[in-house]
Amino acid sequence: MSAKGYFAFPPSSTSRPHPAFIPQPPTTREKFVDNGAPGKGDETRSEEPPNDEERINRLHKERALIEMSEIEWVRGGGVLRDAQGRRDKARTERIRAELKLQEEEKAKLGRWKEYDELWKALVASDEALSFTDIPWPLLTAPSSKDTDVFTLPAISEFLFESLSVRTNTITKKSRIRSSILRWHPDKSSLVVSRVVAEDLDAVREGIHAVFHCLKRLQDDERDNIHTV
Structure with a gap:
């Protein structure tokens, strides 16, 4: 995001420093006066300007620092203002929305x-x-032996919510496949063998319900691929 031309003020009178303006690229060659040598007086000489790549890299770093400063300012409750000192509600809200999205993605x-x-x-x-020791694929872990909570929508919501994160590289097909391998009755037999007797039926029923939902998801995914 570009932060050009913006600065920020705190929401109340504090001594916190204001984020700086973004430096603009120089339009002329920088010069300085050398009065150090006798006899040269006000003679000026040109300083060798940085090449384009160095200048661009420097500006990118400076802009990134300003943007980071603005984000932290808004995170702490600050409000951005434009170059004329007016409250920039739109830009402030965009940053707030981005921060909220980042928190949601982190939670997923x-x-x-x-x-x-x-x-x-x-x-x-x-x-x-016991039944509650099993990491069931649900957003909210069941508090009892109620296997009615293992529905297709509930399991889908949990399995796929992290796939919506912008940095995700996992496909639905891959997530379903790895989950089927984990919840296959043959693969989970070692886990079932350790379940206490009073919870054994509920765990078996839960595993069967989860596996059935995963197979349906796999079939739906296969059908979607074939109809594209």
Whole structure:
């Protein structure tokens, strides 16, 4: 985003420094006066200007610093103003929206990472398990042995929410495939064997419900590819 021509003020009277203006590229060669040598008086000489690539790189770095300063200013509650000192509500709101989106994306990635790490830890352990110990693929973990919560919309929402993150490179097909391998009844038999007796039926039913939803998602994805 370009921050050209903008500066910011705090929302209240504080001593916090204002973000600086973005420097503009020089339009003429820089000169300086050399009065240090006897007899030269006010003789001037031209300083060798930086080449275009160096100048562009320098301006990009300076602009990035200003943009970072503006973002942090808005994050802390500040409001941006334009070069005339007027409140720039539109630009401030754009930065606020971007910050909100970044937080949402961070939360989505965090939920998937936690789920994946819990599964790895569960497989590596040999402790007895209850129904609530299983990392079920849901945004909200079931608090009881209610297997009715394992619906196609609920599982889809969890599996695919992190795929909407702008830096994502994982496809739906890949996510479905890896999930099917994880939840296949044959693959999960070692986990089931560690479940306490009173939760065994609920865990088996839950695994069956999850796997059934994953197979439906796989079929839907295959059908979508064939109809394109």
